Amino acid sequence: MKKVKIDDIGANNFNQIIQTRGFVKSISAKKISMKIAVYRCIMCGIIIKKEMEWGDPFGKIQSPKSCIPTSSGGCGGSGKEIELSRHECEYEDFRTIVISDNQGYSLKLIQTGESQSLEIGQEIIVETEIKCNFKKNNWIGELYGICKKISVDVNEHVIGTRNSPKRHNPHHIAMIIQTLQKENGEYASMEGIIQKARKMKISEAEVDDCIRRLKEGGSIFSPRFNEYAWI
Numbered sequence: 609m610k611k612v613k614i615d616d617i618g619a620n621n622f623n624q625i626i627q628t629r630g631f632v633k634s635i636s637a638k639k640i641s642m643k644i645a646v647y648r649c650i651m652c653g654i655i656i657k658k659e660m661e662w663g664d665p666f667g668k669i670q671s672p673k674s675c676i677p678t679s680s681g682g683c684g685g686s687g688k689e690i691e692l693s694r695h696e697c698e699y700e701d702f703r704t705i706v707i708s709d710n711q712g713y714s715l716k717l718i719q720t721g722e723s724q725s726l727e728i729g730q731e732i733i734v735e736t737e738i739k740c741n742f743k744k745n746n747w748i749g750e751l752y753g754i755c756k757k758i759s760v761d762v763n764e765h766v767i768g769t770r771n772s773p774k775r776h777n778p779h780h781i782a783m784i785i786q787t788l789q790k791e792n793g794e795y796a797s798m799e800g801i802i803q804k805a806r807k808m809k810i811s812e813a814e815v816d817d818c819i820r821r822l823k824e825g826g827s828i829f830s831p832r833f834n835e836y837a838w839i
């Protein structure tokens with residue numbers, strides 16, 4: 609499967625299944641989408657079922673153009689007499705998950721069916737089919753992904769070791785530093801970082817480790833002792 613960075617996903621990937629990775633930015637509450645549309649002919653009462661394009665809540669359902677022929681039990685009437693019977697339709701749950709990379713590029717993902725527990729800030733690897741929400745009579749649309757598989761243990765995925773301890777990604781700390789800078793002005797204090805990190809169940813030792821890695825990576829600098837700023 610092709611691995612594509614979020615900011616590289618484009619027209620070439622439309623209708624393709626790709627693998628990408630990012631940090632969970634937001635998770636929506638459950639929404640529902642029609643899975644099977646049930647139409648009824650007013651003239652003869654026959655039911656016509658149409659299935660939603662597999663796995664895509666934003667897919668399309670082709671409404672029947674006419675009733676089924678008399679030889680098959682219908683009345684063969686025009687489509688004008690066919691109505692959507694909402695209470696007879698079948699629905700399914702889905703939710704939207706927005707992931708973003710370190711630079712802030714984001715991608716909307718649609719997950720139907722079983723929803724695993726995810727945390728904000730958690731890094732995930734996702735196998736996803738890239739779709740586009742073209743508007744009616746429009747040639748422009750936003751790309752999004754239909755989730756096929758989400759892997760949460762990114763380290764395992766990359767290194768292939770099963771027993772490595774869970775390591776918090778420096779991205780969490782980077783987000784905390786950015787938030788503190790927005791809240792308090794110029795710099796983020798170590799005290800403030802630790803306080804916010806504790807709420808995310810990140811220990812002081814992990815904070816130290818992440819800050820060291822961020823400094824090494826050139827993402828942050830320390831203007832004063834125990835104060836940090838995003839570059």
Ligand SMILES: [Zn+2]
Nearest residue numbers: 649652675683
């Ligand atoms: Zn009919």
